[in-house]
Amino acid sequence: MPDKLYDVAIIGCGPAGLQAAIHAASKKSKVIVFGKARKSGLYKAHIANYCCYEKVVLGKEILEVGRKQAETFDAIFLEEDIVRTRKENDLFSLNTESGENFTSRTLILSMGVARNKLRVKGEKELVGRGVSYCVDCDANFYRGLEVAVVGNESAAATGAMTLLSFAKTVYLICRKLMVTDMLYKDLRSSRVKVIEDTWVKEIIGTNEVEGVFLKNGETVKVDGIFVELGAKGALELAANLGVIFDAESFSFIETNKKQETNIPGLYAAGDISGKPWQIAKAVGEGCVAGINASEYAKKLASS
Amino acid sequence: MGQGVLDIDDNNFESEILKADKPALLDFWAPWCGPCKAIAPVMDELQETYGDSIIFARCNVDNSPNAPAQYGIRAIPTIILFQNGNVVDQVVGAVPKSHIEGLVKKVL
Structure with a gap:
């Protein structure tokens, strides 16, 4: 039992x-x-x-x-x-x-x-071409590639850690992490590169995702972006x-x-x-x- | 009535989809994918209605990586509508039944 x-x-x-x-x-x-x-x-x-x-x-x-x-x-x-x-x-x-x-x-x-959409430029256009809403479904397509996860909560944090087993580099883009202390500790001691205090302004790419443009002015080159807002x-x-x-x-x-x-x-x-x-x-x-x-x-x- | 939703793999993709004598709606899925499971019954329902004129098929990307790679698939479920070996249209994600039906109606 x-x-x-x-x-x-x-x-x-x-x-x-x-x-x-x-x-x-x-x-x-x-x-x-x-x-x-x-x-x-x-x-x-x-x-x-x-x-x-x-x-x-x-x-x-x-x-x-x-x-x-x-x-x-x-x-x-x-x-x-x-x-x-x-x-x-x-x-x-x-x-x-x-x-x-x-x-x-x-x-x-x-x-x-x-809601699970970011509602930014490039998102709708590149769905299935690098924009994904489900780490568990699509992580396997990003073996050896560079990816970003966007979100502040458990879905984004756990999603980023799942992606570590597949992608070469994993960024987590968030305003402020709102997860349990345990998950925060696990995330911080992992290889996930956390980019805090900012948000995605635009997803860049013509036929497929080439990167994300952030509100802090930074551009991050990635092959895929996983939108994981809130909880699952x-x-x-x-x-x-x-x-x-x-x-x-x-x-x-x-x-x-x-x-x-x-x-x-x-x-x-x-x-x-x-x-x-x-x-x-x-x-x-x-x-x-x-x-x-x-x-x-x-x-x-x-x- | 058709023959149910057809299972496609890398071996029969060309003969059953690309060289088919009818348009084909192919659902790329995997067993670990929740949204894929959610749309499976919709494909079954649409097959019952339109199965005489269109081939309804699904391809497990886990077992057959070549076909999805050929079409640059990076998210599942992705449903592609083929006609005469060409892509007519496609949808990504668990989209409403009416949306998938809209694809079907393009080739009826």
Whole structure:
């Protein structure tokens, strides 16, 4: 029996994840929640359309209260991004940005949706010609070449380290690194060349990427640039589990009314399962996912 | 109905795609690639609809490096539409179904 086995693991600590945690933990399931509150779309929002809150409330406050509520039911919170998921036999295996491994009987995906494009000149034109959005997919095409990763968080930092096994030189371009101390230490002691306090202004190249022009005036010659903003999203974390996405945008995970995906034990709730992107919908779906995941985990544990 | 999505490798790429008597939509993918898995069902669906007029195929870049290298592929999934041995158009990444269908309609 693994020592870090949970009944319900939740990725994302926005309103969907928190409500799921509250319901699952109150049903005595062993619950762990991964993610960083400031990453929730709610964090900086002012909420005026949420039932029973008459005055405008700050999203940040709602998130803090929700976490405390979940913690009173013994849910555990870990302020780390998940960088890899796998399903082995009946259990989900999760790797954090610090390299720890956790196992859970069920998994609720509630990490929301985030933009992944840089929106700079040259980006759209050179997609597939040196511009990539997926280190895990495309690292192999850059054996012996020079590459840059752009991003401030776990996806960029872990992506840059993955690329070290393939590329000759790896640059990490970031404004300011926002990763766990452990990941920061690993990155700094690696061969990744970190270029801080700047950002990509333009991707240069005619038929393929030749380099990046930075806001600090510097030009870095590279054969490829990997755009890895924020934490890993649904496509990176869930698609390898075989989850079905909406065919029209590949942004949303398909669920039924029980918030179940097509993979047994895997649930999705909140923005990640489609519009409207509202706190009320997220909370409702989180509740449903939390209750159903908890029941599923109990059945699995007793089988 | 066609014959399902055809598996292409470096050995049959020329005969099945370049020298095919019909246009061919070839999806370059790999088993470790999440977005590739996400679009696989879309290719299956489109094959069911348009499989009579167009060849739907996939090439695992892990096992067959030559074909992708020949077309300068540096990101997967990349879907290339071939007709008479030439590239008509291509898309990169997990693009919407309607976008892939748009490619198909170019050669119908």
